[in-house]
Amino acid sequence: MIAAFRAAGHSVVIIEPERVDALKPSRGKQLMPRLLYELLEFGYSGLELSRLIRAILRTRPDGIYERANIYMLSGLWAARLFSLPLLLEVNAPLAEEREKFGGLALPWLARWTETVVWRGADRVLPVTAVLARQIERAGVDLSRMVVTPNGVDVKRFSVSAPSADVARPFANHDDTVLGFVGYIREWHGLPHIVDLMAADETLKHTRLLVVGDGPGRAALERRAAALGVAERLQVTGIVGRDELAPYIRAFDIALQPEVTPYASPLKLFEYMALGRAIVAPNAENIREVLTDDHNCLLFEPDDAQSLGAAVRRLVGDGALRQRLGAAAVATIAARDLTWRHNAESAARLIDELRGKAR
Numbered sequence: 345m346i347a348a349f350r351a352a353g354h355s356v357v358i359i360e361p362e363r364v365d366a367l368k369p370s371r372g373k374q375l376m377p378r379l380l381y382e383l384l385e386f387g388y389s390g391l392e393l394s395r396l397i398r399a400i401l402r403t404r405p406d407g408i409y410e411r412a413n414i415y416m417l418s419g420l421w422a423a424r425l426f427s428l429p430l431l432l433e434v435n436a437p438l439a440e441e442r443e444k445f446g447g448l449a450l451p452w453l454a455r456w457t458e459t460v461v462w463r464g465a466d467r468v469l470p471v472t473a474v475l476a477r478q479i480e481r482a483g484v485d486l487s488r489m490v491v492t493p494n495g496v497d498v499k500r501f502s503v504s505a506p507s508a509d510v511a512r513p514f515a516n517h518d519d520t521v522l523g524f525v526g527y528i529r530e531w532h533g534l535p536h537i538v539d540l541m542a543a544d545e546t547l548k549h550t551r552l553l554v555v556g557d558g559p560g561r562a563a564l565e566r567r568a569a570a571l572g573v574a575e576r577l578q579v580t581g582i583v584g585r586d587e588l589a590p591y592i593r594a595f596d597i598a599l600q601p602e603v604t605p606y607a608s609p610l611k612l613f614e615y616m617a618l619g620r621a622i623v624a625p626n627a628e629n630i631r632e633v634l635t636d637d638h639n640c641l642l643f644e645p646d647d648a649q650s651l652g653a654a655v656r657r658l659v660g661d662g663a664l665r666q667r668l669g670a671a672a673v674a675t676i677a678a679r680d681l682t683w684r685h686n687a688e689s690a691a692r693l694i695d696e697l698r699g700k701a702r
Contacts, residue, residue, distance in 0.1 A: 349690075435471050469490050494609070528558030538571060592618045600623065612630075613633075620672065622634065638671050640668060641657065
């Protein structure tokens with residue numbers, strides 16, 4: 345999104361905390377009591393506000409674009425202090441998500457800070473209509489929301505762009521390559537794919553190429569070894585975004601084995617732009633972008649048999665893979681599911697809000 349703003353000629357000033365490696369949890373966070381850590385997160389709003397004030401006085405921006413997080417009130421405070429439009433990108437109900445997966449010592453404070461910013465932003469940009477309805481239940485009128493799905497850089501992820509075939513060492517030329525990109529968690533559904541490869545005779549000439557890393561990697565590799573398909577599973581480890589497209593081009597079938605109900609999976613748009621045949625769950629947020637048997641095959645969520653049937657159908661039908669991939673590319677173009685479009689829309693919103701303020 346930042347690159348798209350800049351490509352459109354806008355100046356972007358980034359205010360952010362120190363970047364961390366998501367695969368290496370902070371030792372300080374591990375040792376620190378959860379209550380203290382969350383209070384420090386909340387306190388960081390004060391430090392970030394001071395950074396925002398200095399940046400605003402120095403650069404005189406037209407607006408603030410923020411990616412929402414819990415315990416973060418600084419963007420809202422700065423917008424109010426300087427009468428600037430605030431656009432809030434919301435990717436998930438983070439208080440709910442973190443309480444479910446990581447636990448919260450102060451769930452009431454997390455929910456309160458999240459809701460205050462949702463309600464206070466001039467425009468809220470949820471990534472799916474499913475998420476928009478959840479935000480509406482928190483008291484945000486739909487008229488103040490603009491559903492903005494994730495996008496893709498079509499220059500980087502293009503079926504026609506030349507690139508070195510860096511991924512072929514990971515795949516046998518004669519095998520059908522099932523592929524997945526992302527952070528590997530045990531609930532991402534990849535174990536089902538390994539089970540399918542081991543049990544289904546019609547898939548004996550398939551390989552699974554996983555582009556990424558994560559806490560579920562070791563369990564996935566152990567499972568493949570136990571089922572006798574370890575040589576047909578390849579995990580690349582972390583691949584930089586600039587090097588990602590050639591790996592996806594090596595996929596014959598691109599997998600989205602599971603999905604969070606409100607998410608807009610970034611990998612989905614990259615699969616589409618590169619013309620891959622996609623297998624994804626028949627979930628409402630997925631259907632906002634994909635249509636069964638038009639630009640993908642959908643399977644019933646949490647149904648291994650349905651998932652297996654979709655994979656088998658694509659493995660056995662190269663013409664179908666080609667048709668679905670071509671329709672996926674056409675969908676990106678027809679709906680302009682790009683970061684450029686998202687940046688242009690955000691810039692227009694800021695201009696409209698500044699005009700109303702004047």
